[in-house]
Amino acid sequence: MSRAVSSAVRGAAAPGQPPVLEVDDLAVTFTRRGEASTRAVDGVSFAVAPGETIGLVGESGCGKSVTSLAIMGLLPKRGVEVSGSVRFDGEELLGASDKSLRKLRGADMGMVFQDPLSSLNPTVTIGTQVTEVLYEHRHMAKKDAVAEAADLLDRVGIPDPVRRLGEYPHQLSGGMRQRALIAMALACSPRLLIADEPTTALDVTIQAQILELLRELVQGSGTALIMITHDLGVVAGLCDRVHVMYAGKIIETADRHDLFARPRQPYTGGLLGSVPRLDAGRGTPLTPIRGSARDAIPWAEGCAFAPRCDHAQDDCLTEVSGSTIPLEYDGPGRELRCRHPLQYPPAATGATAVGAPR
Amino acid sequence: MTAVPTSGEEPLLRVEGLKVHFPIKRGIVFDKTVGQVRAVDGVDLAIERGKTYGLVGESGCGKSTLGRAILRLVEPTEGRVLFEGTDVASLAPEPLRTMRQRMQMVFQDPLGSLDPRQNVESLLTEPLRAHGLGGGSKDLTAKVSSLLDSVGLPAASRRRYPHEFSGGQRQRIGIARAIALEPALLIADEPVSALDVSVQAQVLNLLEELQQRLGLTFLVIAHDLAVVRHISDVVGVMYLGSLVEQAPADALYEQPLHPYTRSLMSAVPVPDPVIEERRERILLAGDLPSPANPPSGCRFHTRCPWRQETRCDDEVPVLRELGPGRLVSCHWAEEIRDGVLFPKSAEEVAATQGVTIDATGVRAIESDALVQGVDSPLEWR
Numbered sequence: 001m002s003r004a005v006s007s008a009v010r011g012a013a014a015p016g017q018p019p020v021l022e023v024d025d026l027a028v029t030f031t032r033r034g035e036a037s038t039r040a041v042d043g044v045s046f047a048v049a050p051g052e053t054i055g056l057v058g059e060s061g062c063g064k065s066v067t068s069l070a071i072m073g074l075l076p077k078r079g080v081e082v083s084g085s086v087r088f089d090g091e092e093l094l095g096a097s098d099k100s101l102r103k104l105r106g107a108d109m110g111m112v113f114q115d116p117l118s119s120l121n122p123t124v125t126i127g128t129q130v131t132e133v134l135y136e137h138r139h140m141a142k143k144d145a146v147a148e149a150a151d152l153l154d155r156v157g158i159p160d161p162v163r164r165l166g167e168y169p170h171q172l173s174g175g176m177r178q179r180a181l182i183a184m185a186l187a188c189s190p191r192l193l194i195a196d197e198p199t200t201a202l203d204v205t206i207q208a209q210i211l212e213l214l215r216e217l218v219q220g221s222g223t224a225l226i227m228i229t230h231d232l233g234v235v236a237g238l239c240d241r242v243h244v245m246y247a248g249k250i251i252e253t254a255d256r257h258d259l260f261a262r263p264r265q266p267y268t269g270g271l272l273g274s275v276p277r278l279d280a281g282r283g284t285p286l287t288p289i290r291g292s293a294r295d296a297i298p299w300a301e302g303c304a305f306a307p308r309c310d311h312a313q314d315d316c317l318t319e320v321s322g323s324t325i326p327l328e329y330d331g332p333g334r335e336l337r338c339r340h341p342l343q344y345p346p347a348a349t350g351a352t353a354v355g356a357p358r
Numbered sequence: 359m360t361a362v363p364t365s366g367e368e369p370l371l372r373v374e375g376l377k378v379h380f381p382i383k384r385g386i387v388f389d390k391t392v393g394q395v396r397a398v399d400g401v402d403l404a405i406e407r408g409k410t411y412g413l414v415g416e417s418g419c420g421k422s423t424l425g426r427a428i429l430r431l432v433e434p435t436e437g438r439v440l441f442e443g444t445d446v447a448s449l450a451p452e453p454l455r456t457m458r459q460r461m462q463m464v465f466q467d468p469l470g471s472l473d474p475r476q477n478v479e480s481l482l483t484e485p486l487r488a489h490g491l492g493g494g495s496k497d498l499t500a501k502v503s504s505l506l507d508s509v510g511l512p513a514a515s516r517r518r519y520p521h522e523f524s525g526g527q528r529q530r531i532g533i534a535r536a537i538a539l540e541p542a543l544l545i546a547d548e549p550v551s552a553l554d555v556s557v558q559a560q561v562l563n564l565l566e567e568l569q570q571r572l573g574l575t576f577l578v579i580a581h582d583l584a585v586v587r588h589i590s591d592v593v594g595v596m597y598l599g600s601l602v603e604q605a606p607a608d609a610l611y612e613q614p615l616h617p618y619t620r621s622l623m624s625a626v627p628v629p630d631p632v633i634e635e636r637r638e639r640i641l642l643a644g645d646l647p648s649p650a651n652p653p654s655g656c657r658f659h660t661r662c663p664w665r666q667e668t669r670c671d672d673e674v675p676v677l678r679e680l681g682p683g684r685l686v687s688c689h690w691a692e693e694i695r696d697g698v699l700f701p702k703s704a705e706e707v708a709a710t711q712g713v714t715i716d717a718t719g720v721r722a723i724e725s726d727a728l729v730q731g732v733d734s735p736l737e738w739r
Contacts, residue, residue, distance in 0.1 A: 059554040159644065173645045174417075203416035203581065205642045208625035209704075212641060230555060233627025237634040256631045274559030276588035278611065278626050279633065286588070288559030292524045 018090075019047035020192050020224040021071070026084035028063070028070050040066040042248035042299055043084070048224040050191065055239030055256070056228045057271075059293050063248040064228045068194045070094075071226075072111055073101045088192065107137040110185030114197035116177035120169040126153075126180050127165030133187040152183040156213055175206035182213065189221060196228045211238060232275055236260055241333075244268050247296040247304035250327060253335040264330060264341040266311045299324060303338070311340045368443065369404040370575045371428070371543055376401045376437035376447075378420070378427045382650060395650045397423040399599035400437070402677070405543070405592075410569065410576040412590030412607065414583055414622070418646050420599040425545045425579045429461055430454060441543065459489050462536040466548035468528035472520040478506070478531055479516040485538045501538070508571075509534040509564060526557035530564065537568060545577045550585060562589060583626050587611055592683070595619045598649055598657040601677060604685040615686040615695055617664045643707040656689065663701035664694050 028041040041063040048054045056064045069075050070082050073093060086093040088104065105111075113119040121129060130149040134140045140148060146165065153161035156179040169177055178198060185193060195214065199207035215238060218225050227239055235242055235256065242259050244252040244267065252265040263269040270289035277284075289308050296304040302317035303309070303325050315321040316339055330336035378398040381391040397420040405411040415421045427434045430446055439446040441461060449457060462485075465471035472481060482502050486492035492501055502516055509530040520528055529549065536544055549565065550558040566589060568574060580586050586593055587607055594604040595618065603616040614620045621640040628634055642661045647653055653660045659670040666689070669675075675687040680695075693699045 059556060175645050203646075204583070204625040205416060205622060206645065207627075208639070209641055211627075212639075231627065232555070232629035233634075236629045236631045237627050260629060260631050271555055272629060274556050275629055276559070276562065276582075276584040277630075278584045278587055278623065278628055279630075280588070284588070286559040286563055288563060289556040292526055292557050293554060294524050 017049045017051075019049045020089065021226075022047045022085075022087045023067075023071065024085040024087070026067065026070060026086060027082070028066050028075065029081040029083075031079050031081060037081075039298075040248055041070065044243075044245070044248075044250055045084075046243055046250070046253070048192065048226060050224050051218060051222040052241070053218055053225040053227055053239045055235040055242040056226065056245060057230065057232065057235055057242055058245035059230055061247075061293050062245040064245050065196055067245075068111070068196050068226065068228055072105060072109060072194065074111075103137075106133050106185075106190075107188045108191050110188075110190035110193045112178070112181050112185050112193065112195045112198045114200055116174065116181050116201070117169060119181060120177060122169050125166055125168055126172070130165070130180070130184050130187060133184055137188045148187075149183075152187055153180065156180075156183045156186070157209065158183070175202055175209065178202060178206075178210055179213070182210070186217065190223060192224045192226070193217070194226045194228070197230070198227075199234065200229070200231070207234075214238065232260075232271060244271075247293070247299065249299060249304070249337065250335070251305070251337045253327075255333050258331075258334060262342075262344050264334070264336050265305075265338050266309045266340075266342060267305045269342050270308075270310075311342070313340055315339055367407070370407045370442060371403075371405040371577070372438075372440040373401060373403045373424075373428065374438045374440065376424065376427060376439060377435045378423050378432055379435045393650050396420075396599050396652060397649060398427060398434075399649075399652075401596075401599075401601055403594055403601065403604065405575055405577060407542075407575055408569075408573055409591040410578060410589050412586035412593045413577065413579045413596060414581065414586045414593060415596035416581060416622075416646055418649065419596045420649070421579045421596050422547050424596070425463070425547050425577060428577070429458065429463055429545060431463070456489075459539045460541050461543040461545065462539060462541040464529075464532050464536045464544065464546040464549050467552055468525055468532050469520060471532055472528060472535075474520055477517055477519050478502075478511075481520075481531060482506075482516075482535055482538055485535060489539060491539065505534045505538055508537070508568065510560075524557075525553050526560055529553060529561050533561075533564065533568070537572065537574070540572070541574070543575045543577065545579070547579045548581065549578065551580065551582065558585070565589060583623060595622065598647065598652050600657065600687070601685070602658065602687050604677070604683075606683050609681075609684060613695065615680060615684065615691045616658075616688050617662045617694060617701075618658050620694075621663065640701060641704040643704040656687075661707060663704070663707055664690060664699050665702075665707065666690060666699070 024045050026041055026044045027039065029037050029039050031037040044067055046054060056067060058064045071086050075082065082094055088109065093101065127146065127149055130152060131145040134145040134148055149165055150161040153164055158164050158176055158179050172180065199210050202210065211234065214225060217223055229235060239256050242254060242256050243250045244265060246267050252268050259268065260272065263272055273287040274289060276286060291308045295307045297307060300318065306312040306316040318324055325337050325339055327335050327337040376398055377400055380395040380397055382393040382395060383389040384392045401424055403411065413421045413424065423432060426432045428439050434447045437447065441457065444457065446454065446457060479502050482505055483492065483498050486498065486501065492498045503513055506513055506515060511527060511530055520531065523531065546565065550561050553561060562585065569576060578586060578589055590607045592604065593607050593610050594601050595616065597618050603619045610619065614623055621642050624638050624640045628637065640663055644661055647660055655671045655673055656675050659665050669689045673689065675689050677685045677687040680686050680691055690699055
């Protein structure tokens with residue numbers, strides 16, 4: 001797979017605009033003495049342009065959160081090997097000094113974590129935590145910072161913001177904590193926002209509010225958003241381009257319309273076939289994927305999904321084919337890592353091979 | 359498959375006016391009750407034999423407490439739970455224990471609900487031993503094999519411990535344990551919310567298969583409307599401790615009548631970008647109010663986009679029948695259905711309702727934490 005092709009694919013997603021963030025061949029390996037090392041992220045490449053929303057989708061353990069932590073430089077130094085390249089505005093982040101990363105984080109790059117209660121400091125008021133960012137990066141005076149913090153909370157839809165500034169995280173409901181986190185991430189109008197499962201711990205009505213907020217943010221300020229989630233519904237509503245991850249590698253990349261209409265990787269197809277849908281009738285059969293994410297084999301031995309795949313053939317294994325499976329060009333704006341993808345008859349787009357017999 | 363209750367046959371389970379109130383205590387030396395969290399506040403429902411009743415609602419609405427109160431895992435404050443004609447809520451301890459043979463539960467957290475020190479065989483035979491069933495060790499061995507087989511676990515797993523299994527497999531063990539006593543009613547509290555998407559479908563299919571094979575009656579409690587829609591015949595929607603709507607699943611999803619159901623359904627993302635772009639989106643203002651201090655009148659009026667000047671604020675709506683099997687508790691259900699009334703935006707609702715939106719008022723802090731501890735699913739991935 002030549003790099004020229006993949007960068008052409010990426011370029012197609014954001015015409016004219018240079019990407020805010022470019023991730024190239026990122027790999028993260030966790031090592032521990034006396035144990036075989038684990039490769040959590042394995043050669044992940046993607047780019048995000050201003051105003052674009054990228055989705056990283058996968059089940060637990062597929063490396064999507066580790067990818068985001070590696071981008072932000074939040075992984076511990078000990079026992080972790082990060083290789084590849086992460087460029088923010090052309091500037092290399094991997095190996096950058098802590099001081100320069102601190103300058104970027106919170107100012108140009110924001111992050112919203114999954115669990116709002118454990119990512120807020122329980123011993124400090126919301127006001128202190130929001131204004132901290134403003135002192136640090138925007139060097140505001142105390143009075144201005146408090147006013148700005150109240151304004152931020154108001155913007156993310158927290159009622160009675162001035163009173164909330166004096167409250168502690170436990171006094172806020174889950175949705176409000178998540179809003180407070182988003183307010184902190186937005187305090188310096190970052191050019192890149194990474195949202196790691198921002199709505200997973202929330203109720204659906206609150207989730208809808210938060211997603212609406214993120215959507216407005218991307219459209220209004222041109223922030224680039226990386227949305228990390230396992231919920232295909234969230235992806236369908238929010239993301240422009242979707243990268244599906246499995247066992248540390250991107251296995252399919254497509255525009256969201258293409259991806260949901262014609263998933264090519266059997267894993268993507270399987271995920272779509274196993275989600276109960278609100279608009280499907282009672283008893284519409286679900287076609288689950290066999291086994292669980294534990295059944296993955298190392299990529300060096302073949303396609304990690306092969307043991308669970310209904311379309312797998314002998315050459316999905318490296319032993320038989322003699323090479324590992326590359327991420328290849330698969331039509332305009334699409335990339336695919338599969339030797340036996342799902343096929344669609346050219347005319348009937350409604351037909352699907354998801355439930356087809358082996 | 360009709361879900362309309364047939365009047366002739368007595369339903370397997372009938373719940374009448376069930377209330378569960380938790381006292382809020384304060385004080386160091388003397389525990390003084392300063393208020394009550396009305397987790398479940400007057401719920402009536404009936405489940406037909408062999409059917410699935412799905413209970414949906416947001417965290418803190420009392421759905422889990424209701425499920426537990428039916429099994430008397432929490433003591434009901436008031437009301438009756440008629441299971442095959444016997445009132446479970448007033449049974450003496452020993453008859454209750456015998457009765458539990460017929461009603462079993464599958465819990466949300468598959469690891470937390472299995473004893474880490476017991477192997478699968480011990481976990482599965484414990485209910486049999488406790489009820490004096492199963493006979494000798496040979497019979498028990500055979501029984502464990504057939505249970506493992508029916509939930510799709512390999513026979514080799516009998517000597518293994520819960521930590522050796524994946525989430526989906528653990529949930530299968532939980533289900534096997536629940537069906538070991540061949541119950542008539544199975545209450546599943548968030549059976550799939552802790553599982554990965556691809557595994558969720560496996561467990562849902564297993565539940566359906568077991569229902570068909572064993573003729574089980576299900577009460578499925580979930581926050582995920584798509585899951586509930588998938589497996590339920592009748593769906594009940596709960597808000598702040600009471601049912602706001604109950605209807606046959608298909609009818610409910612085709613035309614939700616209660617404003618809360620409508621906004622809840624509009625909030626569920628559908629994995630299809632084409633539908634996502636077109637569908638109705640109703641955003642609700644604010645959070646769930648505290649059940650320790652519920653709003654007056656209709657409990658949903660603080661967030662309702664259809665709230666009217668009259669009745670909503672001060673008159674409690676009753677659950678009334680609007681069609682065959684369709685119960686709804688809204689004063690204006692007909693007008694909303696016929697399109698006479700129009701919704702307001704979330705900002706307008708927030709503006710007219712002022713400060714009452716917030717879930718955690720100054721005095722409701724402790725109660726909010728209490729309800730979350732009792733009921734809320736902590737997180738799901």
